[in-house]
Amino acid sequence: MNYVTFSPHADRENAMDTISAVSQMAREAIRKYGADAVINSTMGECQDDKGNLMVLPTVERLLRQAPVTDICAYAPMGGIPGFNEAVQISLFGQIEKRWFVESVPTPGGCGALRHAVWNFLEDGEAVLSTDYHWGPYREICQEHNRRFCTFSMFNDAGKFNTEAFRAAAEKILEQQPRLLVILNTPANNPTGYSMTKEEMERVMNILRRLAEEPTRKITLCLDVSYIDFAGSFEESRAVFDAIGEFPPNMLVTLVFSMSKSYTMCGMRCGAIVCLSPEKAAAERFKQVMSVSSRATWSNVVRLAQKVLVEICSDPALKQQTDREREHFKQIIDERGALFLQAAREAGIVCRPYDHGYFLTILCRNPARTAQILQKRQIYVVPMANGLRFSPCAVSSEKCRKAPALIKEAIEEVEEIDANSRF
Ligand SMILES: Cc1ncc(COP(=O)(O)O)c(C=O)c1O
Numbered sequence: 279m280n281y282v283t284f285s286p287h288a289d290r291e292n293a294m295d296t297i298s299a300v301s302q303m304a305r306e307a308i309r310k311y312g313a314d315a316v317i318n319s320t321m322g323e324c325q326d327d328k329g330n331l332m333v334l335p336t337v338e339r340l341l342r343q344a345p346v347t348d349i350c351a352y353a354p355m356g357g358i359p360g361f362n363e364a365v366q367i368s369l370f371g372q373i374e375k376r377w378f379v380e381s382v383p384t385p386g387g388c389g390a391l392r393h394a395v396w397n398f399l400e401d402g403e404a405v406l407s408t409d410y411h412w413g414p415y416r417e418i419c420q421e422h423n424r425r426f427c428t429f430s431m432f433n434d435a436g437k438f439n440t441e442a443f444r445a446a447a448e449k450i451l452e453q454q455p456r457l458l459v460i461l462n463t464p465a466n467n468p469t470g471y472s473m474t475k476e477e478m479e480r481v482m483n484i485l486r487r488l489a490e491e492p493t494r495k496i497t498l499c500l501d502v503s504y505i506d507f508a509g510s511f512e513e514s515r516a517v518f519d520a521i522g523e524f525p526p527n528m529l530v531t532l533v534f535s536m537s538k539s540y541t542m543c544g545m546r547c548g549a550i551v552c553l554s555p556e557k558a559a560a561e562r563f564k565q566v567m568s569v570s571s572r573a574t575w576s577n578v579v580r581l582a583q584k585v586l587v588e589i590c591s592d593p594a595l596k597q598q599t600d601r602e603r604e605h606f607k608q609i610i611d612e613r614g615a616l617f618l619q620a621a622r623e624a625g626i627v628c629r630p631y632d633h634g635y636f637l638t639i640l641c642r643n644p645a646r647t648a649q650i651l652q653k654r655q656i657y658v659v660p661m662a663n664g665l666r667f668s669p670c671a672v673s674s675e676k677c678r679k680a681p682a683l684i685k686e687a688i689e690e691v692e693e694i695d696a697n698s699r700f
Pocket residue numbers: 322385386387388389412462467501503533534535536537538543547548
């Protein structure tokens with residue numbers, strides 16, 4: 279090909295990730311056949327039953343009435359005044375007392391993941407995550423020359439596979455002195471699974487034991503992007519109660535996303551957050567992450583930060599926003615329940631789903647099944663180990679209808695695959 283001058287590392291095969299590619303196909307189908315004829319279960323944005331983007335009314339009001347300086351002015355690299363406090367109020371309900379907390383704004387949770395992958399590992403080292411994960415985890419690792427390793431997320435009982443986690447973490451530490459573990463819980467994308475407090479305690483115990491070798495550096499990055507869509511406030515925050523104490527060669531960081539908690543996907547704001555037993559370490563974290571921001575995207579949209587600070591510094595406004603979100607959460611939970619009920623009736627098997635935007639349907643040949651579904655104007659995301667369906671973006675009626683159609687496609691593929699073996 280002429281006029282292509284990329285260096286080899288940049289000149290990659292699949293320019294568009296699977297989710298974006300299938301999503302584009304779904305949008306084209308909607309243009310051609312109309313929204314009623316298409317099930318678009320590809321996006322991670324909340325949509326109402328008519329297909330409109332769901333935005334928290336308080337967030338919309340604050341965005342629309344913002345003065346131009348809040349829209350156009352630069353923001354400080356480490357966040358506008360009150361940002362760190364607002365993140366804590368959002369995540370913990372109060373200024374956190376168990377740890378020293380520092381937060382640096384990032385373009386969405388995606389930016390926070392980038393900062394973790396870049397700043398806690400060396401060139402060529404491996405990140406450890408679950409086999410069921412958000413696709414861009416792998417791409418962020420590739421972009422930064424990190425290997426992406428996974429372990430089996432579920433054991434035979436459909437619970438978090440602590441043993442597989444332990445084995446994979448030990449194996450990585452035989453090859454490198456640093457370990458970065460990314461776990462997306464509660465309301466995991468793509469399964470909707472929420473780790474229990476006990477499961478998180480076991481993970482922390484394993485990490486603490488691995489950190490007994492003092493030359494190791496161990497970072498746990500909890501991607502809690504969906505925390506506000508994972509049951510009650512107390513239920514969803516139980517993971518934090520499991521963290522407890524950890525030694526000086528360990529750190530716990532969080533990925534915070536305003537795309538999900540504040541329905542501001544396009545405003546590109548989130549944060550990387552550190553929980554540290556030591557003030558000086560938290561301050562160092564803030565410096566290092568701020569420099570990393572300067573060297574990549576510079577500062578982060580001021581208006582999004584401003585909205586967060588306004589909401590979280592005013593208890594009445596916070597309550598109002600929480601009430602509005604509660605309503606969104608109920609809609610998604612109801613759709614999830616409708617899908618699961620219809621899935622049981624149709625005889626398709628899903629990974630354990632507790633709450634959240636997505637669920638995973640098990641099938642032998644996800645790519646082929648997704649293709650067959652596309653021909654019937656049903657767009658789901660094929661993964662290596664199943665199909666991702668999005669109760670957050672699909673109407674209740676379609677959530678009820680989809681499982682039987684998915685079952686048909688699964689059976690059709692199984693039949694084709696069985697015949698092709700002869
Ligand atoms: C698991 C997970 N983490 C992080 C993100 C980042 O989202 P954003 O960058 O929009 O905050 C997403 C988005 O879909 C996600 O699914």
